Amino acid sequence: MRRTHGRVIDVDSLADFDGRLRSGARSLDGWRLRGIDLGERGAELRSLEVSGALFLGCLLRPEDGESVRSRGAIVFPAIPDVPVDTYRSRLYRPEELYDDADYLRSTDARVYAWSQHENSTDTALAQALHDHSIGQALEEWRQDRRLVGVMGGHSTGRGTPAYADGARLGQLLSRTLTVASGGGPGAMEAVNLGGYLAGYGERAVTEAVRMLETVPSFVPSIGDWARAAFEVRSRFPEGTDSLGIPTWHYGHEPPNVFASAIAKYFRNAQREAILLEICEAGIVFLPGAGGTVQEIFQDACENYYADESSTAPMVLVGREYWTERHPAWPLLQSLAKGRPMEEHVHLVDTVDEAAAVVQER
Structure with a gap:
């Protein structure tokens, strides 16, 4: 009970x-x-x-x-012919979504296909009820946990220096906090991997990254990509909890299996707002493209109107990246100037610096 x-x-x-x-x-x-x-x-x-x-x-x-x-x-009433439990009371586990060796027969793939091909009032109602239930389950799961968010691009390949950095960041942050990510591949997977291996030490992260780089991307085979990750979990079975919040809105972003709890939504806007809202210890932004830039300024908007007591740190990693390639930092600085958020926005060069900023708060 x-x-x-x-x-x-x-x-x-x-x-x-x-x-x-x-x-x-x-x-x-x-x-x-x-x-x-x-x-x-x-x-x-x-x-x-x-x-x-x-x-x-x-x-x-x-x-x-x-x-x-x-x-x-x-x-x-129960809604017929729906591949999800619209009233579920718990977050997903990776094994539930990847419940078939053939990804195309898995729950994750079948739900995505249903969401794209069904267009009825019952479908819309089922999706809304499901997302509401996931929100309630997430509220329960995060009790007594202090969450720090990490945002970053889905295209970061396994085996790259950026992927290794993300994994190191996840492990560093998980020493004192619970890591939350967008729950997808790339930098998101790397961060959840580091969080999963928080209790194993740095050598385990290095070994895991080497195991994963044999399948560097979920393209062309999501099944092979997921199997490589489950092999890492088998090699290191005592993982630390972390959170992933992916969405079925993007069929090209499969959920990573290193998040112990997965709050998967149909509505991407709801998912993004919730991810920003629950990360009260702050958010670290790794290099990314359109989605990551959008998340920076969604978070900036929240902090812009917040008072001092509810302002959370924003840490951008990669000085050259965020000032030259995608110059979000100058605009963020100008928005923060003279506001309570000003002392809470940071630009750093390394993930070690980013972890130190968040954990000092």
Whole structure:
């Protein structure tokens, strides 16, 4: 049995439901019952106070559904022919998304294909309910964790110096914080890899990067790319927790398997806003292109209007990159001038410097 905040109680199995009734529960006020077959529990439901309960995708006999609705419960029916659990109460694990040796038959690929080819009211509702549920699960997962975000490009290849830097950064930050990334390939994978290996030491990171560089990219084969990562996980099975927040909006960005918890969304805008919002220890920006630049100024906007107490560090890594190649730094500096955020924006040359800035706060 488990409980979330306040009076909200998540009930995800028939065994949990029965156990609570045996323990004396007589009111379902505040309960969220998810995906349970209650077809044989009509008598019990009629004997309970159900006002304030949420039945999310549960199987109910028609008369039982009408009964609980008439007595104050809210019933959201299961949506047919949907490849995701729209009411799931936990974040994804890598093994759930990569549940078939052939990537095209995996849950991750099937959900993406469904999201691109289905265009109906039921599809839109299922996606919205799913993303809402993921948001609630993420809120629960991040309790008692202090998150630091790392943004960077998806095209950073395994085996490159930039990839090694990302992995080192993830390991350094994970000494005191929990790393969060966009959950995809490239720099995002590197950071989650470093976070995963936080308890193993620097030699493990070097070995893991060497193992991975045999499959430098998810192109042309996502399956080969993922298998190489799972081999690293088998070599180093005691990984440290980190978070990935990818999206099905981009079919070309498969989720990396080094994030122990994956909050995968359909809506990319929602995913990006949440990633920025939850990283209260600050965000480090590795070199990237359009998406990373957008994230810099999304974060800058939040800090621009924030007061001193809620301003989080922004650290751009790569002086030449952010002043010459993609000169985001001069604009960020000018925005910050005279604002509470001014002392919280930093430009550094190395990932070691970036980790030191964040961990000094």
